Amino acid sequence: MRILPITSLEHPELQDYSRLTDVALRRKLEPAGGLYMAESEKVVARAIAAGHVPRSMLLQEKFLPQAERLLIDHPDTPVFVGSEELLEQLTGYRMHRGVLAAMHRPELPSAASVLANAKTVLVLEDIVDHTNVGAAFRNAAGLGADAVLVTERCADPLYRRSVRVSMGTVLQVPWTRLPSWQESRELFHEHSFEVAGLALDEHAVPLQDYARQRPERVALLLGTEGDGLTRRALEAADRTVIIPMLHGVDSLNVAATSAVALYALLNN
Known part of the structure; x- marks a missing residue:
């Protein structure tokens, strides 16, 4: 294992x-630099198991046994070791989950290849x-969705934070980014998907009714935390679905919505 004690933060x-x-900085630097961060032994292990390659690791000396276990097949990976205070100065937060790895970001697959063998996608x-x-990805993995598209x-x-909250499942569930809604709608239909948008719509079908008669292939569409689905997304949807609420509550948090909707669709 290639251990490099930190003597200067200018490396x-x-x-x-x-x-x-x-x-804001990481949004610019990480995709442009072709990297992402995996934090904790479990998450890094899932990343490596998915075929992702670590380009370096950062940790306190007491976590070296974790690094040794993780890097059996990557012995030349630089492992930077420093004190808790020095690592906090570098990263901006207190590292207490063990190893932190900079991983090479894999190339995303095409949306068509992700949809090819899927039946239920988020x-x-x-x-x-x-x-x-991250929570939506964890729900997708735990409840059995075939893929996530964003x-x-x-x-x-x-x-x-997304990777951590997902417990590393974002590294297991197939996912990719979609093109424009016009292209995406055609893509879903080419693969025989019905697009079902979760929305507060007067024509929306109650989730339990939709789940009982769900088509073979469903793309379950969820919108932003505040405003929900955009007009273009609603136009792309084949139908709208609603989770009935009580006590004056109009909707659930988007992550909770994904869990309820997936459970209904995958357990009918």
Whole structure:
């Protein structure tokens, strides 16, 4: 294992870990640099098991046994070791989950290849909260969705917080980004998917009724935390579905909605 004690924060490869709490900065740097962050032994293990390649690792000395277990097949990966105070100064937060790895970002598959053998997919439109994205992926994995598709303006599923909240399942569930809604609607129909949008719509079908008569292939479409689905997304939907609410509550959090809807569709 290639252990490199940190003597200076100016080392070029340490820039991958600089200011990790600056979301705006990381949105620009991580996709452009072709990397993402995997945090904790479990998440890094899932990333490596998925075929993703670590380009370096950052940790305190006490977590070296974790790195040794993870890097059996990647012995030349640089492992930067520093004190808790030094790592906090570098990253902007207190590292207490063990290893942190900068991973090479894999090339996304085409939407057509993701849909080819799927029957139930979750579509996230313009969701900006990384926690909700990660939770939706965890729900998709746990409840048995075949894939997740996200729009161009949706938060990055490989952002550090998304990966952590998903418990690494974002590294297991097939996913990719969609093109424009016009192209996407044609793509779904070419693969015999019915697009069902979760929306507060007077013509919406109650979820339990829709689940009882669901078509073979369904793309379940969820919108932003505040405004829900955009007009273009609703135009692309073949029908709208609603989860009936009580006590004056009009809707659930988007992550909770994904769990309820997937459970209904996959357990009817």
